Amino acid sequence: MIRTATPVDIDAIVQLHTEARATYYRGHLPEEEYAGAAEVGRSRNGWARAIDRPDATVLCAERDGTLAGIAAFAVRDGVMHLTQLHVSPSHWRTGIGTELHTACVDAWRQAGVDSARLEVFVHNTRAQAFYTDRGWAPDPDHPRAGTHLVLRLTVS
Template identity: 70%
Template sequence: MIRTATAADLDAIVTLHTEARATYYRGHLPEEEYAGAAEVARSRDGWAGAIGRDDATVLCAERDGALVGIAAYSVREGSAHLSQFHVSPAHWREGVGSALHIACVAGWQRHGVTEARLEVFAPNTGAQAFYSACGWTPDPDGPRSGDHLVLCRAVPPAGQR
């Protein structure tokens, strides 16, 4: 089930976010930069600020009552920015990411979005493969942002994927 996040989801969101980031940052960044107390607090503040905000959408994917995926995006001037997209590593390759992505696209379509962008950590080849399968391609106007790749995707009209 995919639903909009509420303040009651905050602890589970921060836990999943931290766990997922550790899988692709481990070995590339010092642990305190993705799982240290200061980073977890910063993450918590960010998620708390996004939940319920008018200009942001936070989605939760649940299985058997447990949070297994999260996504956050904002929409401005016909364009969406997918700022967070994480699936619990214990639930990779179970269709959670695909269902969450479909829900994001449907939300963008409701907002009249025609294009979307995201950034993905360059060494995270698993995420890059997932995004590629979902129709994301390197942004021709700026394919890199520091240690992240910038991807873009056309958003089809409502009723299409």
Template identity: 65%
Template sequence: MIRNARPADLDAIAALHARARATYYRDHIPEEAYAGTAELRRTREGWDRAVARADGGVLCAKQDGELTGVAAFRPVDGEMTLTQLHVEPAHWRRGIGAALHEACLTAWRRAGVRRARLEVYEHNLRAQSFYTAHG
């Protein structure tokens, strides 16, 4: 099930985000840049701002009551931007990312958005492959 994120989801979103980031940042940047208590707090604050935004969206994928993925988007420099898309590493390759991606596209189409952009960390080859496969 995919739905809009709620403030009650923030702890789970931040923790999922931290686990997902660790998979692609590990061995590329110092661990303190993506892990630890202070970084988790900063991450949660960022997601709190994203959930509260009126001009964007945060979507959660849940399965059996467990948060399995999250995506966020908002306008950046006048262009709709997919700012985050993370899937719980234990749930990779199960269609959750594809479902979140499609839910973003649906939301954008409903809002009249015809073009969107994204940025992907250069060492995150898994994400690059995912976005290439999904156009």
């Protein structure tokens, strides 16, 4: 089931977000930068703000009453941004990422969005393949932002 997140979801969202990020940052960044107390606190504040923002959407994917995936998107500088899409590693390859992605794209279509942008860590080749399989391509104007590749999707 895909549903809109509420403040009650914050603890589970932060746990899932931290767990998922560790899978691609481990070995590339110091642990405190993705799983340290300060970073987890920053993450908690960011997710809480996103849930409360009227111009942002945070989606949760549940399986058997447990949070299995999360996605967030918002318009920044006039462009739709997929800011987060994470699936709990214990639920990888079960279709949750595809369901969340489809829910995001469907919402964008309903809102009349014609393109979206995202950033993906250069070493996260699993996510890069996921997005490429769904039609995302390097942003021709800004293909990279620091340690992240920038991808665009034409929403049709």
